[in-house]
Amino acid sequence: xxxxxxxxSHQVTQMGQEVILRCVxxxxxxxxxxxxxxxxxxxxxxxxxxxNEISEKSEIFDDQFSVERPDGSNFTLKIRSTKLEDSAMxxxxxxxxxxxxxxxxxxxxxx
Amino acid sequence: SQKIEQNSEALNIQEGKTATLTCNYTNYSPxxxxxxxxxxxxxxxxxxxxxxxxxxxxxxxxxxxxxxxLKQSLFHxxxxxxxxxxxxxxxxxxxxxxxxxxxxGRGTQLTVWP
Numbered sequence: 001x002x003x004x005x006x007x008x009s010h011q012v013t014q015m016g017q018e019v020i021l022r023c024v025x026x027x028x029x030x031x032x033x034x035x036x037x038x039x040x041x042x043x044x045x046x047x048x049x050x051x052n053e054i055s056e057k058s059e060i061f062d063d064q065f066s067v068e069r070p071d072g073s074n075f076t077l078k079i080r081s082t083k084l085e086d087s088a089m090x091x092x093x094x095x096x097x098x099x100x101x102x103x104x105x106x107x108x109x110x111x
Numbered sequence: 112s113q114k115i116e117q118n119s120e121a122l123n124i125q126e127g128k129t130a131t132l133t134c135n136y137t138n139y140s141p142x143x144x145x146x147x148x149x150x151x152x153x154x155x156x157x158x159x160x161x162x163x164x165x166x167x168x169x170x171x172x173x174x175x176x177x178x179x180x181l182k183q184s185l186f187h188x189x190x191x192x193x194x195x196x197x198x199x200x201x202x203x204x205x206x207x208x209x210x211x212x213x214x215x216g217r218g219t220q221l222t223v224w225p
Contacts, residue, residue: 048211102154
């Protein structure tokens, strides 16, 4: 069964550094998403992406964040200058209709 | 913004019993509502979707109901098993021209003991 994959599974970085989180959505899906989950809290929407542009973004998704689909398979989330509060699990998801399929996540720790 | 409440943080039941989880929401009525399962350190796994014009949906031992008047969804697991132990998340999407943003509840952690 097709799955969303994410790399790396864990990332440790210093505050102020740039990180790029990578995702490979399910191949025939058209809609792509990033969510995050701070430890012990609920899953929060960051951004949705369709037809090579951002469809919607939340208030969390400020100028430090960007997304890109550099080729036909990868979907990336970049955080330009990480802050301590960016430490969280980051989930990529994709969909063809309403149901969103989530990847296993990248655990980001900012020191 | 949409507010979603799941009835309790934790629910403990005996194997074989039916687990019932509640999801209440405020503000606008969603086009559809979804239930996900999340295991520790893993991503949410889709279980069931129910649309605003549907009252009930079933899949094997799972059943979900949707009452737009009460602004509530109930999620049932019948004949529960220890393997059903996980956190169950309610999520809804406003609907509209663009598929997108899911609003999640904090989840209910279900423990099924033998």
